Amino acid sequence: MARNTYDVDESLEQEFNWGHYRRLAGYIKPYKKPISKILATIILANIAGMAGPYFTKIAIDDLIPAGNVQQLLGLGGIFILSLVLIGGCMRYRIYAITEVGQDILKDMRYDIFAHLQRLPFAYFDNRPHGKILIRVVNYINTLSDLLSNGLINLISDLFNVVITLGFMLLIDVRLTLYSMALLPVLFGLVLFIKKRQRIAFQILSNKQSNLNAYIHESISGIKITQSFAREQVNYDIFNEVSEEYRTSWMKAVKIQFLMWPGVLNISVLTTCLIYFVGIRQIGVSVSTGTLIAFIGYINNFWNPVINIGNFYNSLITATAYLERIFETLDEVPSIQDAPDAYELPPVKGAVDFENVTFRYEEGKDILHKVNFHIEPGQSIALVGPTGAGKTTVINLLSRFYDINEGSVKIDGHDVRDVTLGSLRSQMGVMLQDTFIFSGTILENIRYGKLDATEEEVIAAAKVVRAHDFIQHLKDGYHTVVEERGSTLSAGQRQLLSFARALLADPKILILDEATASIDTRTEELLQEGLQKLLKDRTSFIIAHRLSTIKNSSRIFYVAGGNIAEAGTHEELMAQKGLYHHLYQSQYDLLQAV
Structure with missing residues (x-):
C-alpha cells in the first residue's frame, strides 16, 4: 500500500554537525552587548556565592573556638549582604536572558518565514503544508529554553566550576583530586547517551512532523471528510499516527532522562568519598572547618556539572530541530533574481x-x-x-x-x-481558486495596492459588480471575513478578486x-x-x-x-x-x- 505524504519520514542526518551551532551563533552575535551585561552579573553572583563555604571555614576553625562574637556577627552580616547581592543578580538575569532569547527566536522565525516567501511553487507542491508549518512554529519554539537559559547558564556554570576548583585547590589539593575521581565515569556516560539521544529525537521530530501534517490536511479537507462520512477512517489514521508519535516520545525521553540521575548519582558518590576520606583525616591533615567548607564546594562543583549535563541534553535535543530549520533555510530557490538582474521599467505589454x-x-x-x-x-x-x-x-x-x-x-x-x-x-493574476485572506473586505481588495483610498476601493468594486453584494453585508466594506473567505460564496470571492486586480492596475x-x-x-x-x-x-x-x-x-x-x-x-x-x-x-x- 502506498504511503501518504504525511506518513513519510524525512531523511536523517547521521553525522553530528557543529556547523549548525556556528550558524546559531550568528543569530546570537547581534546581542553581544546585553549578553555581556548578563555575563558580568552572573560572574558577580558566582563570586559572591563562593564566599559562603569559605566564611563557614573561618567561623568553625577560627572565630568560634576563639569566642570572637563581634567578628562572627560581622562575618554573618557580610554573608547576608552576599545573599542579597546574589538575589538581585538572579532577578536581573532571569528577565534579561528571557528577553534576549525571545529576540533571537523572533529573528530566526522571521528569516525562515521570509525565505519561504521566496521559494518556488514546486517546493510547496512536494511537501505537506503541515510539515512546513511545524518548522516555523514548533521547532523554533523548542529552542526557546536553549537560547533563553541554556547558553548563558552554560557560561555561568563553566565559570562556576573553574572558580570552585580554584577555591578547592586552595583549601586542599588531595581532597580536590578525590573529588574528580569519578569524572571519567561521567564522560563515559555522556558518550554512551550522545548518539542514541540525538537519533531518538530526530525520529521524534519526524513523527511530530507527520502528526502535524495529518492534522493540517484533515482540517483543510473537513468538508470532503464529512461529505463522504469518512470520520471513522480518519480517527483510525489519526490514532495510528498519534501512537507512533507517543512511542517515539517515550523512547526519546527514556534516553534523555538517563543523564540527570547519572550525574546526580556520581555527585553523591563523590560526596560520600570525600566524607570517608575527610573524616579519617580530621585532626591529622584536615580540620573540621576545612571538611565542611570542602563539602560546600563539592556541591558548588557538582551542581553546575549537573546543569551542564542538562544543557547537553537540551543541546542534543535541539540538534534534531536545528537540522530541520537550517535545512529549510538552505533550500535554494530555483527561481530567483540573477546576480545582474535589473528593475523592469514600466511596460506597455508586448x-x-x-x-x-x-x-x-x-x-x-x-x-x-x-x-x-x-x-x-x-x-x-x-x-x-x-x-x-x-x-x-x-x-x-x-x-x-x-x-x-x-x-x-x-x-x-x-x-x-x-x-x-x-x-x-x-502583472495581475486571478485564479479559479481565489484566495481571500482573513481581514476585512476593504483590506482584501486593497491587497495589491496598500495606499489605495477607500473611495478608490469602492470605485473598483462598482466596476466589477461587487459593490452590490458588499453593501448588503453586515458592516459593508469593513465586514471581517474568515480565512479563505469561507463566509462568502465562490462567486463573491471571485468578484472580490476582480476588484483587487482592477485596483492594482497591472x-x-x-x-x-x-x-x-x-x-x-x-x-x-x-x-x-x-x-x-x-x-x-x-x-x-x-x-x-x-x-x-x-x-x-x-x-x-x-x-x-x-x-x-x-x-x-x-x-x-x-x-x-x-x-x-x-x-x-x-x-x-x-x-x-
Missing part, C-alpha cells in the same frame, strides 16, 4: 515566446518550441484539453517556473534578466478560469466591467466556458505541447478544426440542457 520548451520532469516536454508575439493591449484566450499546457504558459510568463529552452520576453526584456519584484508588480492581466464560479446572470452583468478591466492592458484568459472568450483579440488552441491553432473566434470557426469542434460540442451540450 509579449514574446521564442522557441520556448518547458518540462516538469526530464524527457516529458509540456511545451515544445512554442513561438508567438502579442501586441500591447491584446487579449489572448488559451483553450484546449486538460493538461495541454495552458496554465504552464502563464506560469512561465509570471516566472513561477523557469523555461528549459528559448526565451520569454516582455517589451523585449527577458523575464530572467529582470528582478522578480519588478516583473510581478506589473499592465498584464492573467485570468485563469476566473469566471468559473460566477453564475451566468452575474457573468452577463460582469461583462461590461470585464471590458473596462481588459481595456489598454495585455491579457491572457484561460476559460473552458468559450462564450466568455469570443471577443478576444486572438484565441490559441493549445495541444500537443504547442499552439495547434491561432486566430479570432470567427477565423477559427471558419477553419472547422479543433476549436470549431470544441465550441460546437459545448453549444450542442447547452442546447441539450
Whole structure:
C-alpha cells in the first residue's frame, strides 16, 4: 500500500554537525552587548556565592573556638549582604536572558518565514503544508529554553566550576583530586547517551512532523471528510499516527532522562568519598572547618556539572530541530533574481515566446518550441484539453517556473534578466481558486495596492459588480471575513478578486478560469466591467466556458505541447478544426440542457 505524504519520514542526518551551532551563533552575535551585561552579573553572583563555604571555614576553625562574637556577627552580616547581592543578580538575569532569547527566536522565525516567501511553487507542491508549518512554529519554539537559559547558564556554570576548583585547590589539593575521581565515569556516560539521544529525537521530530501534517490536511479537507462520512477512517489514521508519535516520545525521553540521575548519582558518590576520606583525616591533615567548607564546594562543583549535563541534553535535543530549520533555510530557490538582474521599467505589454520548451520532469516536454508575439493591449484566450499546457504558459510568463529552452520576453526584456519584484508588480493574476485572506473586505481588495483610498476601493468594486453584494453585508466594506473567505460564496470571492486586480492596475492581466464560479446572470452583468478591466492592458484568459472568450483579440488552441491553432473566434470557426469542434460540442451540450 502506498504511503501518504504525511506518513513519510524525512531523511536523517547521521553525522553530528557543529556547523549548525556556528550558524546559531550568528543569530546570537547581534546581542553581544546585553549578553555581556548578563555575563558580568552572573560572574558577580558566582563570586559572591563562593564566599559562603569559605566564611563557614573561618567561623568553625577560627572565630568560634576563639569566642570572637563581634567578628562572627560581622562575618554573618557580610554573608547576608552576599545573599542579597546574589538575589538581585538572579532577578536581573532571569528577565534579561528571557528577553534576549525571545529576540533571537523572533529573528530566526522571521528569516525562515521570509525565505519561504521566496521559494518556488514546486517546493510547496512536494511537501505537506503541515510539515512546513511545524518548522516555523514548533521547532523554533523548542529552542526557546536553549537560547533563553541554556547558553548563558552554560557560561555561568563553566565559570562556576573553574572558580570552585580554584577555591578547592586552595583549601586542599588531595581532597580536590578525590573529588574528580569519578569524572571519567561521567564522560563515559555522556558518550554512551550522545548518539542514541540525538537519533531518538530526530525520529521524534519526524513523527511530530507527520502528526502535524495529518492534522493540517484533515482540517483543510473537513468538508470532503464529512461529505463522504469518512470520520471513522480518519480517527483510525489519526490514532495510528498519534501512537507512533507517543512511542517515539517515550523512547526519546527514556534516553534523555538517563543523564540527570547519572550525574546526580556520581555527585553523591563523590560526596560520600570525600566524607570517608575527610573524616579519617580530621585532626591529622584536615580540620573540621576545612571538611565542611570542602563539602560546600563539592556541591558548588557538582551542581553546575549537573546543569551542564542538562544543557547537553537540551543541546542534543535541539540538534534534531536545528537540522530541520537550517535545512529549510538552505533550500535554494530555483527561481530567483540573477546576480545582474535589473528593475523592469514600466511596460506597455508586448509579449514574446521564442522557441520556448518547458518540462516538469526530464524527457516529458509540456511545451515544445512554442513561438508567438502579442501586441500591447491584446487579449489572448488559451483553450484546449486538460493538461495541454495552458496554465504552464502563464506560469512561465509570471516566472513561477523557469523555461528549459528559448526565451520569454516582455517589451523585449527577458523575464530572467529582470528582478522578480519588478516583473510581478506589473502583472495581475486571478485564479479559479481565489484566495481571500482573513481581514476585512476593504483590506482584501486593497491587497495589491496598500495606499489605495477607500473611495478608490469602492470605485473598483462598482466596476466589477461587487459593490452590490458588499453593501448588503453586515458592516459593508469593513465586514471581517474568515480565512479563505469561507463566509462568502465562490462567486463573491471571485468578484472580490476582480476588484483587487482592477485596483492594482497591472499592465498584464492573467485570468485563469476566473469566471468559473460566477453564475451566468452575474457573468452577463460582469461583462461590461470585464471590458473596462481588459481595456489598454495585455491579457491572457484561460476559460473552458468559450462564450466568455469570443471577443478576444486572438484565441490559441493549445495541444500537443504547442499552439495547434491561432486566430479570432470567427477565423477559427471558419477553419472547422479543433476549436470549431470544441465550441460546437459545448453549444450542442447547452442546447441539450
